[in-house]
Amino acid sequence: MQLSECRVVLTGASGGIGQALVEQLCDGGATVLAVGRRMAELQPLSERFGERLRLVNADLTSSAGRQMVVEATRRLEGVNVLLNAAGINRFALFEALDETQIEAMMAVNVTATLQLTRQLLPLLRSQPEALVANLGSTYGSIGYPGYATYCASKFALRGFTEALRREYADTRVRVLYIAPRATRTGMNDSAAMALNAALKSQCG
Template sequence: MTEIRGAAAITGAASGIGRALALELAARGCDLALADRDEAGLQAVAAEIAKTSSQNKASSQKVSVHRVDVSEPAAIADFAQAATSTHPGLNIVINNAGVALLGAFSEIDQAQMDWLMNINFWGVVHSTRAFLPHLATQPEAHIVNLSSIFGIVAPPGQTAYSAAKFAVRGFSEALRHELQMAKSPVRLSVVHPGGVLTNIVRNSRAGVGVTDNARRAESIERFDSIAKTTPKAAALRIIEGIEKNQPRILIGNDARFMDLLQRFRPETYWAVMAKRIERMSRKGK
């Protein structure tokens, strides 16, 4: 197992799953290096951790905040250097930052697809490369890469997002096998959340070819009606996966259902999924 100790670096830590992970890891005595573009959000998370530690009269965690745009390789390299200098015992890296893009393939341009890939895929790769030499010096260490259930199934309207999340899955699985063969102390888990109640859909960009303004509202309403997992529940499941060295971490009954469905009906799963999503959306109204 990977013991929750030392320190953890988390990208996308200002909100959603990243924020929940920061709070839960801090409660377990883990020091933190928190990264996000939202500096105010990071400061709020750090203040909440300090307040909770004070109320519980627990030993205060060392928390550093870093404004980082994970689409910039140089910014990630600087973050890794600062985080490991501030927290020499850092042994967990969670690549959580991500964005969403609304629109069919014909409605998004190449620049938008590059924007998403630079964050959702290349951000994971660059962060892993930047932190791995330090993690390899630790007695035990763990990398957690956030994919998605859309890294296992690929719905229409998610060409860019699914491409990135499938890529995270493939990269992570291949790297995990390399680490195992090298007998590295670094373990690696890839996470596939289903619907988690975060703001990723609300904060999504629309494709340049999307002219129907009502589609964003419809997408948010549909997501809210079927997303059942809280960020805290997702964070607890990820921490359990770290502690148990689980290579694949599925989050939510919806993710587990879609994973099984894809295995049994790899060519025709979408017809079943579409009906199920529509039914769940009607129930949520």
């Protein structure tokens, strides 16, 4: 699939990795439906790319928010890529997390991603070629102290991706799991960055 033929729904578009993806995709000629809540973060890119970048302000943990994304996807027509990059993290020992923080991580990283993917698959399947790519993490393969819930969510996303890839193996929909290493974005607070530095993790 050429970038110029890609019509992409990108969640997490307002985040550090998301904004870089918007830039690369739009520069390569793709049309992007960028989903997030902090629209101000996307304003400069919106001015730069005009019609090629459409914004949807939606909370993916609510079914109303996801429905807004589905409707915007239908309006765009011909969407052939879903990039699930929305995610949250909290670096803390497991017992230090409260009920709400655990629920929120699982809701954004797992439930919302699965629900949105299920809703968009019929539109993707109607295209000659399509791709679902889920942004996981190296923490989706390594259980790491300080990241127990985040690891649980990314292990779940990796399992989901593997099963879905096999389920759609005989269709025109490809399913990928992408696992970036530590990346310097708003997701990593100063404690997480200090841990990365102490471990000599190269941070992109």
